[in-house]
Amino acid sequence: MKNNQKILIGIGILALIALLASLLLFVMPAGTDRTPQDTNDIYIPVRGEGVGSVGNNTGEQRFSYWISLCNGKNDEIFVSWIEPIYSNELLKKSQTKNHKVIVEKTILPNNCTKINGELIFDSKGLSKTEINSWDPYITGFRISYEKIIQLD
Incomplete structure (x- = not known):
């Protein structure tokens, strides 16, 4: 193998390593490194959301x-339910009556659980730009949980 070929292969390998390293930086979900200000609390370090049509009905949209x-x-704590605090615009168009999500799970210390929810809303006459302007769709969460206090 000639020296020129070895140099080209070496450059190619370095370029591939640089590409993979840069992809890792962009693929990591935003917020995964967030920690609570008070680490002795309940917190949400990462979340995701999306809006899409309900089946073929463009007059209704699903926010999940x-x-x-x-x-x-x-x-450990026992989480009974959570309820998202939606933006006023989303609440005005909501067709979902009860926004609480029943969880009924025990979360051990320094552990997490994934929770999913959705809301169906009336989107008749609304453009995608108008719906996107409602962001942030969720401004917080109400959480009902129990904690056992041990007696000495």
């Missing part, structure tokens, strides 16, 4: 989301 709910407390 998922969150990773984490327990930073020293004791």
Whole structure:
């Protein structure tokens, strides 16, 4: 093998390594490194959301989301339900009556659980730009949970 070929192969390998390293930086989901300000609390380090039509009906849209709910407390907690706090615009168009998501799961200390939810809303006469202007769609969450306090 000639020296020129070895140099080209070496450059190709370095370029491939650089490409893979840069892809890892862009593929990592936003927010995965977030930690709570008070690590002895319940927190949501990462979440995702999307809007799409309900079947072939363009007059209705489905807003769906998922969150990773984490327990930073020293004791396990039992989460009964969560309820997203939606933007006013989304609430005005909501066709979903009850926004609570029943969880009924125990989350051990320093562990997380994934929770999914959705809301159907009336999108008649709305453009995608108008719907996108409602972002952020969720501004917070109400959470109902139980914690056992041990007696000494």
